Amino acid sequence: MNKPIKVYLLSGFLGSGKTTVLKRMIEEFKNRNMKLGIILNELGDTNVEQHLFKDERAYELLNGCICCSIQDDLKTTLNQFVQSPVDVLLIEGTGVANPQEIIDALSSPDYIDYFPLTSLISLVDASHFLDYHSIFSSSKEIRQLLKEQISHASLLIVNKTDLVSSKKLEKVMTKINEMASDQAKVILSEYGEVSFDELLAARIKTIDLLSSNSSNRLPHHTIKAIKIEDIPSIDRKTFVSWLKELPKDVIRGKGFVRFHDDPFLYSFQFASKKVYFEKVDVSATETPIIILIGNHLDPSTIRSSFDYAFYV
Missing domain, CATH: 3.40.50.300 (P-loop containing nucleotide triphosphate hydrolases)
Known part of the structure; x- marks a missing residue:
């Protein structure tokens, strides 16, 4: 790249x-x-x-x-x-x-x-x-x-x-x-x-949540986006519940996800506690990724909730 x-x-x-x-x-x-x-x-x-x-x-x-x-x-x-x-x-x-x-x-x-x-x-x-x-x-x-x-x-x-x-x-x-x-x-x-x-001056930070190089301490930045990659196939209901329970500072969510027992990739849009999915063409090359957008996002809180929802 x-x-x-x-x-x-x-x-x-x-x-x-x-x-x-x-x-x-x-x-x-x-x-x-x-x-x-x-x-x-x-x-x-x-x-x-x-x-x-x-x-x-x-x-x-x-x-x-x-x-x-x-x-x-x-x-x-x-x-x-x-x-x-x-x-x-x-x-x-x-x-x-x-x-x-x-x-x-x-x-x-x-x-x-x-x-x-x-x-x-x-x-x-x-x-x-x-x-x-x-x-x-x-x-x-x-x-x-x-x-x-x-x-x-x-x-x-x-x-x-x-x-x-x-x-x-x-x-x-x-x-x-x-x-x-x-x-x-x-x-x-x-x-x-x-x-x-x-x-x-650099005043905004996008955090790669699962990266070992990401820092949860950014006192001089207003975080605008958190990126989550390397996502396994997940349960659809669990994913929807996780999105709806995110802090109110998360204004928007978007990306691509795969669900258990479903061969298709889905794009999703999340706003105002509502989630919309759309099936992606089977020939698409996109890989699963979740992007959360907002102000004052706490990476550690979101990381913990993500791990609890999908890895515990």
Whole structure:
């Protein structure tokens, strides 16, 4: 397999400063002679900022969010990087993209080993945040989206602080701290100016649960995915019960499994305590794998429950 490609995902509501930070990261990575890939996503049929990246290996995904209507286009683009790798992949989602859905795509069995998510950088416009978060001046959908973008961030950049008073900024930070992960790094910024070392830092970890090299102590990471491989044929009812009894911090589960006395491989999707199976074509080459996605996952707890369910 090719060397894994580090992925940095930029998230944030419309006008928060994502493109400014993205341009800065591109410049710094190029100065370090690192080979870059860029995925730009826009809701319309034209990306008006594409000219800013004309000298880069940039792919445009238009007419939809990465997280919903153009998933197939995203997978096609990721396949380009599997075939012709880069050192770093930068993804800029639309201002209305839910980052959890993008994490979900990157964590699929086909891509989890190729594209480890290194950091999820979310930007917040301090000058408009309270308006966006107010029940009187914004919709429920916008407020929920802001919460998703903030709560999933591993690095949170509160931008445009020069446009607000210290009293207003204090109110902004109180709200943000209620939503942000306690493991997220929060930085105040003007004009998107943030230390490159902070932007570059690895803040997210995918754990291979059955690997002897995996560590259960990751105080500086918000774990986004746990991967379980080398899975024996298992009992279907036991597997469903195990999934439904997982901690509430497990947001999604996916992968491939084999069951006792059944020659077929099955793909599964797990969300909201519901499990869905689909028989995989007999010619498929996939091997059994379980991927669990969420925040604050405790590897030792999940390892113990897995061992108890299937090996005891």
